[in-house]
Amino acid sequence: MKDLTVSAIDRQNILNNLSAVADIQEYLGIRGMFFQGEFRFTKNQVVEFYEVDSSTIERYLSNNEDELKHNGYEIFKGKKLRELKAEFGWLLEDGAKAPQLGIFNFRAFLNLGMLLAESEKAKALRSAILNIVIDGLNKKLGGSTKFINQRDEEFLVSIAREPVYRKEFTSALNLYLDMGAYKYAVYTDAIYKSIFHENASEYKKILQLEEKVNPRDTMYAEVLKLIASFEIGIADAMKEKSEEMGRKLTPGELNILIQKFSERRFWIPQLEDARSKMASRDYGFRNIIHDRLKPYIKCLTPDDYQRFLGDKSKSLQDRIDENIEVFKRLKDR
Structure with a gap:
C-alpha cells in the first residue's frame, strides 16, 4: 500500500x-x-x-x-x-x-x-x-484500468488513423530493407524503444497484458500520435536513402538511420511529453511503474481525471456507437 x-x-x-x-x-x-x-x-x-x-x-x-x-x-x-x-x-x-x-x-x-x-x-x-x-x-x-486510455475522446481518432500510418511503415520495410519477415517485429520494437525505452514484450509484461492483446490498444492518444509520426517519418527516410544508394538498406544501415532520426532536436519536446504522460498516467491510474521512465513520473492533473474519469470520458464501444454513421460514410468513400 x-x-x-x-x-x-x-x-x-x-x-x-x-x-x-x-x-x-x-x-x-x-x-x-x-x-x-x-x-x-x-x-x-x-x-x-x-x-x-x-x-x-x-x-x-x-x-x-x-x-x-x-x-x-x-x-x-x-x-x-x-x-x-x-x-x-x-x-x-x-x-x-x-x-x-x-x-x-x-x-x-x-x-x-x-x-x-x-x-x-x-x-x-x-x-x-x-x-x-x-x-x-x-x-x-468495472474493476480494471487496463483500457482506461480508451476513455479519452482523442483515443478513437488516434487508433482509427493508426492502421494507415502503420501500413506506410510496413510497406517501406518491405520495399527498402533487405531482411526477412522478422523485420516487422524488430523495427516496431526499435520505434517503441526510441520513444518509451521498452520493446513490445517488455511493455506487455509490465502491463500484464495477454499475448493476444495489441499493445497499442492500451496506449494513450499522445503516444499513438508520436508512434505514427515516427513510422511515417522513418518510412520517408528509408525511401530517400534507398533511392540514393540504388539498393535496399541493410539492418545496420537502418539502425543508424533510426538512431539519427530519433536524435533530431525537434523530437525532444514531443518525446518528453509522451514519456511523461505514459509514466505518470500508468502510475496514477494503473499503479504501474515503467522503470526506465521513473524520472518522468509527475502527479496527475485535474484535467487528466476529467479526461479519463469525468463526464466526457466514455468507453470505446460507446464512442464507436455514437460515431458509427461517420465510420460507414468513410468506408463507402
Whole structure:
C-alpha cells in the first residue's frame, strides 16, 4: 500500500482527483465553515480533529508550506478576514481578534492528514482515503484500468488513423530493407524503444497484458500520435536513402538511420511529453511503474481525471456507437 506520508506525487494525485475528494468529504461527514464557495477550517478545528497539539500543526505548516498553500491553505487578513469574522466570529475563538488567521479548505485539511505521522486518526484516514480512491476507480471502470486510455475522446481518432500510418511503415520495410519477415517485429520494437525505452514484450509484461492483446490498444492518444509520426517519418527516410544508394538498406544501415532520426532536436519536446504522460498516467491510474521512465513520473492533473474519469470520458464501444454513421460514410468513400 502506498505511504502517503512520504510520497508527494501520491498525495497530489489524490488531491487532484476532485471526485475522490468529494467522496472522502462525504465519508468523513465534516463541513466546517462554508465561506466563499468552500468549506473552511481553523487551526483549532484541525487540532481537534486530528487529536494533536498546536505546535505539531505549526511544524507541519512550516515544513510543508508550499504544498499546503498549493492545495488551499491560506493566511486570511484584511477584507477577507473581516468578512470571515463577520460571518463566523463566534467559531474563531482565540483568532477572533487576530490581525491574520491561517485557514484550511478541505483539500488542505486532507493534505495535512496525509502528512501527519503522529496522529492515529490521520493514519486511519489515510487508509480510508486509499480505499475510497480504489473503490471510485472500480465503480467507474468495472474493476480494471487496463483500457482506461480508451476513455479519452482523442483515443478513437488516434487508433482509427493508426492502421494507415502503420501500413506506410510496413510497406517501406518491405520495399527498402533487405531482411526477412522478422523485420516487422524488430523495427516496431526499435520505434517503441526510441520513444518509451521498452520493446513490445517488455511493455506487455509490465502491463500484464495477454499475448493476444495489441499493445497499442492500451496506449494513450499522445503516444499513438508520436508512434505514427515516427513510422511515417522513418518510412520517408528509408525511401530517400534507398533511392540514393540504388539498393535496399541493410539492418545496420537502418539502425543508424533510426538512431539519427530519433536524435533530431525537434523530437525532444514531443518525446518528453509522451514519456511523461505514459509514466505518470500508468502510475496514477494503473499503479504501474515503467522503470526506465521513473524520472518522468509527475502527479496527475485535474484535467487528466476529467479526461479519463469525468463526464466526457466514455468507453470505446460507446464512442464507436455514437460515431458509427461517420465510420460507414468513410468506408463507402
